[in-house]
Amino acid sequence: MPNWWHDAVVYQIYPRSFCDSNQDGMGDLPGIISKLDYLKTLGVNVLWLSPVYRSPMDDNGYDISDYQDIAPEFGTMADMQQLLAEAKRRDIRIIMDLVVNHTSDEHPWFVEARKSKDNPYRDYYIWRQPKEDGSAPDDQGSIFGGSAWQFDEQTGEYYFHLFSKRQPDLNWENPKVQEEVHRMMNWWIEKGIGGFRLDVIDLIGKEIDKGITGNGPRLHPLIQQMNRATFGDKDLLTVGETWGATPEIAKLYSNPAREEFSMVFQFEHITLTWENGDKWQPIPLDLPALKRVLTKWQVELADEGWNSLFWNNHDLPRVVSKYGDEGQYRVESAKMLATSLHLMKGTPYIYQGEEIGMTNVAFDSIDDYRDIETLNFYQERTANGVAPETMLAAVHENSRDNARTPMQWDSSAHAGFSTAQPWLAVNPNYPSINVADALDDQNSIFYHYQKLIALRKQLPVIVRGAFEPVFEEHDQVLAYIRQDDNQRLFVLSNFSAEKVTLAMPSALQTSQAECVIANYAPRQQLEATVTLQPYESFAMLLSSLK
Template sequence: MAPKWWHDAVVYQVYPRSFCDSNNDGMGDLRGIISKLDYLKTLGVNVVWLSPVYKSPMDDNGYDISDYQDIAPEFGTMADMDELLEKAKQRDIRIIMDLVVNHTSDEHPWFKEARKSKDNPYRDYYIWRKPNADGSVPDEMGSVFGGSAWEFDEQTGEYYFHIFSKRQPDLNWENPKVQEEVHKMMNWWIDKGIGGFRLDVIDLIGKEIDNKITGNGPRLHPLIQQMNRATFGNKDVLTVGETWDATPEIAKLYSNPEREEFSMVFQFEHISLTWKNGDKWTPIPLDLPALKRVLTKWQVELADEGWNSLFWNNHDLPRIVSKYGCEGQYRVESAKMLATTLHMMKGTPYVYQGEEIGMTNVAFDSIEDYRDIETLNFYKERTANGVSPDAMLAAVHENSRDNGRTPMPWDSSDNGGFSAVQPWISTNPNYPQINVAQALEDKDSVFYHYQKLIALRKSMPVIVYGDFQPVFEEHEKVFGYLRCDDAQRLLVLSNFSGEAVDIDMPAHLCGVEVEPVIHNYEAHTYLPTQVTLKPYESFAVLLPA
């Protein structure tokens, strides 16, 4: 595979409304991001993925776009956006935009026109169906956010389709005019100097509603290839598609360079392992051997025919230290362990804001304290159908999207230094103990561990391009693997438990002097026949060639 600049890059996701509030209105903004660019430069990242800042009524926190070429007033102005691009460029940081083209807001001018009449020129920009003979919905397809995927429009007497909120009508990608409009808009942003796109739920644009197909429809890849040719294909940018149902075989279709689609995709198989039967609101404990099988599968299958994205967290997910680590006694150790486990793999790592300081889930006392539309809808729906409020609130504490959306705590002052006023969603109560200022002062903090991991990726080709070889594959508590190229062999071992674990080292890996690369306890310089890993201990060492 030909080297690309994003192969050794590390991406930092900013959720703008929760990152930094510059004008004290309780909501983060573009100028707040600008003020923290030096912090991101210190961390070492060279790409920022910006969650949507487009004009929007904010029904789904900006993932419902009403104008693709304007900025939401809550976040600032287009002049602020231009300044962010320029000042990030001065620090060798590229900005990738979060782009939602499966659907728009119901306040987008296209949809306002579409619902005026059945013969409006914009009618076919969206998906409409007549009611059944008895006036009922066209079919039983459900929305991801709960309820029916069909909403009746009184003015024209037909239903429109929405996979998400009823205020997020789906675009009709079978209409060439929709394709042309989206491509034109994407080129406008590329010409502004952005570093690429993260394409939200892009696997849904090839849907065939009448055949009950939403994800991975037969027209999906031709549409993406057409997008590639019309927009970013000949540009040196990073593109990553959000693809919830992707398998390694499907991911190869997206990310094999010969197919001319995307740089990489996000897949979520490793995230949904703690969802019983795929239901995030019925959480179950992590099965480590299952996690190892999933991550190993993706490392091996995409080794030569695609490229992996590496992530534990994002704006839709709970905090990983609370899910796969220990948010209490071993928070720092387990946060470092999870970071090492992920960042030593092959692929492009993504760091979600606050992950680098070991932020945890939040457990608000009342559902009234939550803001996420998905969380609120499902709480209402499940409790109405017999789930106890306490059980549902416990599931919310574990898996609500708001776990990742509490304000970034910059220091121990009121509201964590995020804002001088009450934020749009309350700050995690543990901000006096977990904040950026504290992390920067402590040379042994999670922050500096991430900083070192990021620097290692940029200095060690074996981390970027080396082969992946699992070890201790069936161990119940330890995740281990080798990264190897023609020059180096790197061994990574991680204890995923809160107990000390003795492991018998294979003969070809023990009895040797080793070079420590990174560790969260003391450095290992020699590997005996039996190694004792402390609770959540993790280390990487270079083995003799």
């Protein structure tokens, strides 16, 4: 049975970088409210907000000190209530970004937990005795670099943190932690939110003493328990961030019969440009490998589970810089990437600025960066002998700050994001890449996204059709067919800056074909031989099949 989110399109907002209403250099909730009509014009019907909870901002809000309050820099709970109400008036739902693998070290639970070993909150977190020589219990590493163990002077024990030392991991073996989290989730559900994006949720089933962090044996029972206690009987969208998911694991999360989540984010297509899984050693895209990954997920989750479709988010580089051409063919390649993704089966996610083709930023100095992960790894790698210029080049390619530079609204100072100096400098290319110009140009990337979103509502084959790859091993083009009982849609994209000539399979040659979207002049029919321009992409509804 179809759910409302099967034909939804989600827009992710990174609140501190979206729109600053009070001119303090930081985006905020009233700023988001002021742009709801823009988002309505784009056509999205779900907004995913990166965390806006109270936080010391060690990791830009992914370190939560109060789940039931709003960070003062973002506004107030009254602002949040107004955002929910104003979004609802425009038929837009709000998805909250929820971090329950860890909290801030300033969360009252942790403040209490570190007071003494017999404090009632002690077991809300993961503590271990030092080794005999006083060193950490084991050599597990933090995802942000360094050890995953931090010594606490007050009680003489180490606590576990998979991320920053200011983000202690919660102990999900403790039923009280589970109850507290469920109660808090229900509190938000009662406020009228549209669902949750669950940050690094695949880590909550960890077994520390066995060295198991992701996909632990207790993970799925914990999620099923969460489902039963909170959102399971409600019409909400839930998406889990699961870096370690395979298609088989994703089915465990997203098969409705298992009563876990609506869908998950998997990152297999993202890590293809990381040498040996190391984001700080970027390598060029291998298009046949990308196609194999995308096809695998489309085929494997065809009838069991559901896909999320995304190129970008707050942790990833800008896709037009990564898989497209941010120079001469920025507009063409941004449209091509959008078409390639949005016409697949699944729920598409657009990251703020993607719809105008915002690009990576290349700051001159590491001092211009703010991301804790970027700064930690730059320091660690250069201390271990990596040349600073080599590391800075990797930062330019893959730093999380590529996604976090302020939204480019117009060509005025600071891109119209704020009249004050922003918390992170704007990308210097904002005078030529901004929303105001995009809205004035009917051929802009923005209107291409708007059309793709509308097509998803108009053509059931996009939501429900089967997926069949075409030209699977071609190293320059991505192509596929979407087909249901009534419609057949052919999508063809050139991922290169060169012209490409293709002989069409006879099964695709038709006497009638309607071009539903294109980034060059729409094609009138599908010829036996097709020559694609650089980064050309189009989709055709086929009929009168031979």
